[in-house]
Amino acid sequence: MIEAMTQLDVLYRYGVSPTEASVMAMAKVREVYGVRHMALDEAKKTVRIEYDATRLTEAVIHQLLRRAGLDIVETMPMFAPPLPPPEPATAS
Numbered sequence: 145m146i147e148a149m150t151q152l153d154v155l156y157r158y159g160v161s162p163t164e165a166s167v168m169a170m171a172k173v174r175e176v177y178g179v180r181h182m183a184l185d186e187a188k189k190t191v192r193i194e195y196d197a198t199r200l201t202e203a204v205i206h207q208l209l210r211r212a213g214l215d216i217v218e219t220m221p222m223f224a225p226p227l228p229p230p231e232p233a234t235a236s
């Protein structure tokens with residue numbers, strides 16, 4: 145039997161750069177069943193987690209990273225919001 149998987153991504157911005165101990169603890173988060181991928185972007189101070197939503201929730205992912213010692217500041221949108229429609233041209 146094949147189980148359906150719902151893949152989701154969440155992006156967090158962090159404040160203080162992770163310590164060596166935090167990075168080691170975050171490596172263990174990758175081993176959690178349901179975590180599919182983790183990407184740390186030190187230049188942007190973000191971490192993106194791809195996970196199986198049939199196994200984990202965003203709240204659990206957040207908690208795992210906090211327990212690993214990551215200073216999460218906010219959850220970031222994965223995509224930029226759409227631009228507002230242009231203003232209609234007015235006749236002069």
